Each structure stands twice: as C-alpha cells, then as structure tokens.
Amino acid sequence: MKMKIRVGIVGCGSIAKFRHAPEYHENPNVEIEGFYDHNVERAEALAKIYGGKVYSDYLDLIQDKTIDAISDCSTNETHHIVTSAALKNNKSVLCEKPMTTTVENANMILETKKNSKGILMIDHNQRLTSAHIRAKAILKSGELGKVITFTTTFGHKGPEYWGADKSKNTWFFNKNRSVLGVTGDLGIHKVDLLRFLLEDEIVEVSAMAGSLNKRNANNDLIDVPDNMVCLLRTEKGNIGTAAFSWSYYGDEDNSTKIYCEKGTMMIYDNPDYQIVINKMGKEKICYELEQIQSNDNQTSTGVIDEFIDAIISNREPVVTGEDGIMALKIVEAAMLAAETNQTIKIDLR
Structure with missing residues (x-):
C-alpha cells in the first residue's frame, strides 16, 4: 500500500478550484489537509467540498509539519515567495506557471531547492497530454525525418472569462501582479511544449506584442500585452513562429504544427483527430486521442x-x-x- 501524501493549497482561485483540488481529491494517495487564500471565503468553499483546515496565514500552512506537499496557486508575483518558503520548510512543491515573473526570482527558487528535501515541479501541463506524448515519440522515431520549421498557437477569449474574478478587475490585467500578460499566461505553455517536442533549445527570439483589445475597469487598454507573435530560432537551426492571444472570441486555439522533411504533423488542429500526419500529400494518418483540456472542457x-x-x-x-x-x-x-524591436539571444546557462 502506497503512502498518503498530505497536501496544502496556497491560493484558491479558479486554477485550484477546477484543477488542483479536484485532481488531488481523485488521487487515492492524497489527503488534502488545508487551504489558504487572502479571500478566506474561497478557502472555506474548497474546504467545505474536500475537507481540511482553513489557514489564516500561508506561512502557518507551509510550516505545518503534518503537510508534505504544497500547491502554489498564488498569483504570479508571489510564486517565488511562496514556493521558496515551502522548499525551505522541506515541502515538495507544485508551482503554477509561470514559475515567477523574472529569471532573477526563478534563480532564487532554484537556489533554495538545492538545500531542500522536497521536489519541485512546474505546472506546464501540455507535456502530459496523450497527443503531445505521442507526437514526441513520432518525431523521435525519425518517421517524418528532421524538423524544418514549426508554428504553435494558444489563444482564447481571455482570463476575465476564466479567473475567480470574472470581471475587468482580474489580476491578470494588473501589470504589478501579472507582469507578463498573455505571454506568461499562455505563451509560456507553448515555448515549454516546443522544447519538449523538439528536444531542442530556443536560442533567439524576435517578437511583436501589444494591448490590442482588453480594457480594464476604467475602460483603458490594459498595460500588459493581450496579443504576441514571436519568431523563434532553435539551437539546431530551425525557425518557427508562436502566437498567443487573449482575444480569440470563438473556439479556443491550442494547436501546433511541425513541418518535417518527409511530411507534416498537425496537433490539436482537427476537431476529430488530435494528430493528423500528412506524408508528402500521399498518405494521411489520423490519431484519435483525448481532447485537450481547455477552460470550457475541464478534464484531468x-x-x-x-x-x-x-x-x-x-x-x-x-x-x-x-x-x-x-x-x-x-x-x-x-x-x-x-x-526594443530587437532580436534577443537567450542565455542557455
């Protein structure tokens, strides 16, 4: 019989409500021990459903010796504070993405991790879909030859339709809290996915970004980007594009296309088949797997x-x-x- 892992959740917004808490509840090796949120009513609502204690201070939860692991579902600007504190207390941590809002603060987390008995995982969930796992295996097999170029997209109608505060007051629109806007919310998923699928590093990026549509409670355009388009170069010399948007007011687009020497691979681009491979226009192979999780399709x-x-x-x-x-x-x-309207090289160290 496996041991029970006792978990506490810091931050009880939509990501905890719809993903972390129910998925912990479904795992037979987990006991949810406690919740913290600055809005105590959110923590109380989850505790009522799943049991566990409501803490008035996140540090009390983190320092509770009965708890083994922490989900850091706090807002972007506090990830480095909450996750580092949990690691210092030898808790294992599942930190929501983006890991932090700056590389400097992320390095602080990694330094703390060196002396911790806990493990650290970042919630880049796209690596775990069956279609992305299968796509990586196909690319690695050499069936399609070498990758030449690629394009990836992630867009939906915006966090005000998804977050706990379903209004223009959402923290995602606040530069001091969100910092990276759509880039940190959606873009970071896709650049991590590219690293995973291609087994390659992105070494150079050019980009255009702007606040094109979203407005705050004062009806001013928000001061973080709601749209971005990037041109990427990899260490192996491939080039590709990536687009992220909070203003796709139709179906969510979470697709990736890989163009190779012997054919193309379309991932989550077809409503019926999660992978479609077209070999030089002569042979089409369709894989029917699971639909990708979206804001409107909450699956595990x-x-x-x-x-x-x-x-x-x-x-x-x-x-x-x-x-x-x-x-x-x-x-x-x-x-x-x-x-800066410049091409930026990325430090891989």
Whole structure:
C-alpha cells in the first residue's frame, strides 16, 4: 500500500478550484489537509467540498509539519515567495506557471531547492497530454525525418472569462501582479511544449506584442500585452513562429504544427483527430486521442498524478525547476524583443 501524501493549497482561485483540488481529491494517495487564500471565503468553499483546515496565514500552512506537499496557486508575483518558503520548510512543491515573473526570482527558487528535501515541479501541463506524448515519440522515431520549421498557437477569449474574478478587475490585467500578460499566461505553455517536442533549445527570439483589445475597469487598454507573435530560432537551426492571444472570441486555439522533411504533423488542429500526419500529400494518418483540456472542457491534466508519483518514487518530475526557468527565459526575452524591436539571444546557462 502506497503512502498518503498530505497536501496544502496556497491560493484558491479558479486554477485550484477546477484543477488542483479536484485532481488531488481523485488521487487515492492524497489527503488534502488545508487551504489558504487572502479571500478566506474561497478557502472555506474548497474546504467545505474536500475537507481540511482553513489557514489564516500561508506561512502557518507551509510550516505545518503534518503537510508534505504544497500547491502554489498564488498569483504570479508571489510564486517565488511562496514556493521558496515551502522548499525551505522541506515541502515538495507544485508551482503554477509561470514559475515567477523574472529569471532573477526563478534563480532564487532554484537556489533554495538545492538545500531542500522536497521536489519541485512546474505546472506546464501540455507535456502530459496523450497527443503531445505521442507526437514526441513520432518525431523521435525519425518517421517524418528532421524538423524544418514549426508554428504553435494558444489563444482564447481571455482570463476575465476564466479567473475567480470574472470581471475587468482580474489580476491578470494588473501589470504589478501579472507582469507578463498573455505571454506568461499562455505563451509560456507553448515555448515549454516546443522544447519538449523538439528536444531542442530556443536560442533567439524576435517578437511583436501589444494591448490590442482588453480594457480594464476604467475602460483603458490594459498595460500588459493581450496579443504576441514571436519568431523563434532553435539551437539546431530551425525557425518557427508562436502566437498567443487573449482575444480569440470563438473556439479556443491550442494547436501546433511541425513541418518535417518527409511530411507534416498537425496537433490539436482537427476537431476529430488530435494528430493528423500528412506524408508528402500521399498518405494521411489520423490519431484519435483525448481532447485537450481547455477552460470550457475541464478534464484531468495528469499533473497532480505525476507530481504525487514523483514524490512517492523519490524522483525528478517530468517538468523540473530547470524547465521552468528555461521557459521563463524565453518569454522574458520575447517581452524584451517586443519592447526594443530587437532580436534577443537567450542565455542557455
């Protein structure tokens, strides 16, 4: 019989409500011990459903010796504070993305991790979908030859339709809290996915970004980007594009296309088949797998199961702190590229 991992959740907004808490509840090796949120009513609502204690201070939760692991579902600007504190108390941590809002703060987390008995996982859930796992295996097999170019997109109608505060007052629109806007919310998923699929590093980025549509409560355009388009170059010399948007007012687009020497691979681009391979226009292979999780389609991400199994097995998770910081370096470079109208090289060290 496997051990029970006792978990506490810091931050009880939509990501905790719809993903972390229910997925912990479904895992037979987990006991949810407690919740903290600055809005105590949110913490109380989850405790009523899943049991556990409501804490009035996140440090009390983190320092509770009965708790083994923490989900850091706080807002972007506090991840480095909450996650570092949890690691200092030898808790294993599942930190929401982006890992932090700056590479400097991410390095602080990694330094803390060196002296911690806990593991650290970053919630880049796209690595865990069956279509992305299958796509990586196909690319690695050489069936399609070498990758030449690629394009990836992630866009939906915006966080005001998803977050706990479903209004123009959402913290995602606040530069002091969100910092990276759509780039840190959606873009960071896709650059991490590219690293995973291609087994390659992104070394150079150019970008254009802007606040094109979203307005705050004062009806002013928000001061973080709601749209970004990037041009990326990899260490192996491939080039590709990535687009992120909070203003796709139709179906969510979470697709990736890989163009190779012997054909093309379309991932989450077809409503019926999650992978479609077209070999030089002669042979089409369609894979019917699971639909990708979206704001309107809340299915299991697999992240919680991976995190808990990594703790029990005492191994590194599929998304490490080092993966988190590399994704952050890319989006930080993309923000700088857009601001300066320059191509930015990415430090891989």
